[in-house]
Amino acid sequence: MQYNFRNDCFWNAIPAWENIGREAFFDYKWQLKNSIHSLDRIVSLLSDIVDPIFLADIRSGLEKSAMNIRITPYLFSQIDWSEPYHDPLRKQYLPLESEMRAPHPWSDDDSLAEKQNGKGSLIVHRYPDKVLFLPITVCPVYCMYCTRSRLVGGSTKTKEKDMYGPKPKNWTEAFHYLRDNEDIEDVVISGGDLYQISAKHIELIGKSLLDIPNIRRVRFATKGLAVLPMKVLGDHDWTNAISNVVEYGREKDKQVFLHTHFNHPKEITEWTREALSLLFKKGIIVRNQSVLLAGVNDTPEIMKTLIKYLSYMGVQPYYIYLHDMVPYSEHLRTSLKTAVYIEKSIRGSTAGFNTPTIVCDLLMGGGKRQICSYEYYDELSGISLWKSPNLDPDKIFFHCDPLDELSKEGREIWCDKKKLDAHKDLLIQKINQ
Ligand SMILES: *Cc1c(COP(=O)(O)O)cnc(C)c1O
Numbered sequence: 382m383q384y385n386f387r388n389d390c391f392w393n394a395i396p397a398w399e400n401i402g403r404e405a406f407f408d409y410k411w412q413l414k415n416s417i418h419s420l421d422r423i424v425s426l427l428s429d430i431v432d433p434i435f436l437a438d439i440r441s442g443l444e445k446s447a448m449n450i451r452i453t454p455y456l457f458s459q460i461d462w463s464e465p466y467h468d469p470l471r472k473q474y475l476p477l478e479s480e481m482r483a484p485h486p487w488s489d490d491d492s493l494a495e496k497q498n499g500k501g502s503l504i505v506h507r508y509p510d511k512v513l514f515l516p517i518t519v520c521p522v523y524c525m526y527c528t529r530s531r532l533v534g535g536s537t538k539t540k541e542k543d544m545y546g547p548k549p550k551n552w553t554e555a556f557h558y559l560r561d562n563e564d565i566e567d568v569v570i571s572g573g574d575l576y577q578i579s580a581k582h583i584e585l586i587g588k589s590l591l592d593i594p595n596i597r598r599v600r601f602a603t604k605g606l607a608v609l610p611m612k613v614l615g616d617h618d619w620t621n622a623i624s625n626v627v628e629y630g631r632e633k634d635k636q637v638f639l640h641t642h643f644n645h646p647k648e649i650t651e652w653t654r655e656a657l658s659l660l661f662k663k664g665i666i667v668r669n670q671s672v673l674l675a676g677v678n679d680t681p682e683i684m685k686t687l688i689k690y691l692s693y694m695g696v697q698p699y700y701i702y703l704h705d706m707v708p709y710s711e712h713l714r715t716s717l718k719t720a721v722y723i724e725k726s727i728r729g730s731t732a733g734f735n736t737p738t739i740v741c742d743l744l745m746g747g748g749k750r751q752i753c754s755y756e757y758y759d760e761l762s763g764i765s766l767w768k769s770p771n772l773d774p775d776k777i778f779f780h781c782d783p784l785d786e787l788s789k790e791g792r793e794i795w796c797d798k799k800k801l802d803a804h805k806d807l808l809i810q811k812i813n814q
């Protein structure tokens with residue numbers, strides 16, 4: 382199958398960019414300079430082409446959102462502004478009050494209990510041999526469903542945050558921790574986003590990690606390819622820095638990967654293909670992690686198309702995450718049932734190594750579990766019970782479906798604390814039998 386990815390001048394539909402040519406639009410510096418950070422800017426770009434009611438909906442959405450707006454012209458102009466309520470890109474990056482739901486009672490802005498496993502401010506050490514390293518808290522785009530909304534993207538009206546940019550002095554402390562803990566072999570560099578780290582700092586981080594004898598594998602995570610593929614093609618220093626770290630690792634028989642974050646086939650254009658082709662030619666192994674988002678990509682057809690597109694470009698679809706139980710993006714969560722249905726529908730449609738594992742990252746630090754491996758799933762209350770023997774063999778962990786997807790009877794359980802406690806005990810008894 383030959384795919385022809387989008388390659389028209391789609392940005393010309395926005396009045397302000399009507400006369401911007403391909404070359405100007407392709408310039409990643411122009412994209413960054415013209416990134417959209419404020420409602421005022423959105424109003425000035427869209428007031429002639431969208432309904433004022435929609436703009437007012439964003440205004441009140443921003444009052445409640447835990448994430449600020451940040452979006453590149455490249456993504457912004459791929460949104461179908463004739464149908465903005467339904468557009469899968471708009472849903473990810475622009476909040477609407479009319480869509481929002483009250484947070485789930487068990488949601489938590491540190492739903493994965495990362496603070497509990499924090500070692501210093503920049504390392505999360507939960508699993509025996511792998512860690513997260515969070516060198517910065519800024520990204521080239523802000524996703525309304527961000528699991529680290531407590532840290533990433535700056536304060537909003539509802540959420541105070543401490544932001545940090547690149548601070549190599551603090552990184553040194555993290556490198557010491559990794560050196561001192563010889564069981565650690567694998568480092569995921571996340572955050573925040575690699576796109577906001579300079580070439581010099583990428584080499585510094587990559588090489589410092591690879592110089593630690595016990596570190597065997599390094600992963601760089603970035604949403605950038607979905608947001609601004611032109612940077613990979615145009616910012617040669619940046620792309621070469623990644624490539625240099627990959628080479629440096631290869632010489633030491635160590636693996637370095639790039640992990641991207643595409644959620645929808647619409648995020649893939651001809652520029653994406655060219656950027657990934659460049660990385661492929663440089664021998665850089667790229668994998669993708671998606672988040673399952675209600676109304677964005679929660680159908681087998683959309684997921685199958687995304688997987689086919691990624692595989693075509695040499696990207697391995699690695700994970701699909703069930704949306705974490707963070708507040709303020711309840712409307713984007715799906716039920717476990719939906720995830721199991723999608724797993725059944727995609728498995729067998731293509732090569733096994735290009736079939737992503739769908740995982741649920743459990744409340745209270747239970748870690749990622751394959752979604753079909755729950756101990757018990759009570760569709761009435763939406764509560765699923767899980768075990769995670771490598772993290773805590775004795776503990777029972779939980780995940781919950783969005784209340785919106787429960788029956789009336791199921792929702793009633795959540796309105797009454799006594800009823801809920803009794804129901805939860807009953808479920809625990811079931812798996813302890
Ligand atoms: C996701 C995650 C990792 C990496 O897990 P993989 O399943 O190997 O991708 C490491 N540490 C933490 C705390 C994580 O959340």
Ligand code: SF4
Pocket residue numbers: 519520522523524526527528529533534572573574604
């Ligand atoms: S790119 Fe990743 S870290 Fe940044 S806002 Fe989006 S989900 Fe969060």
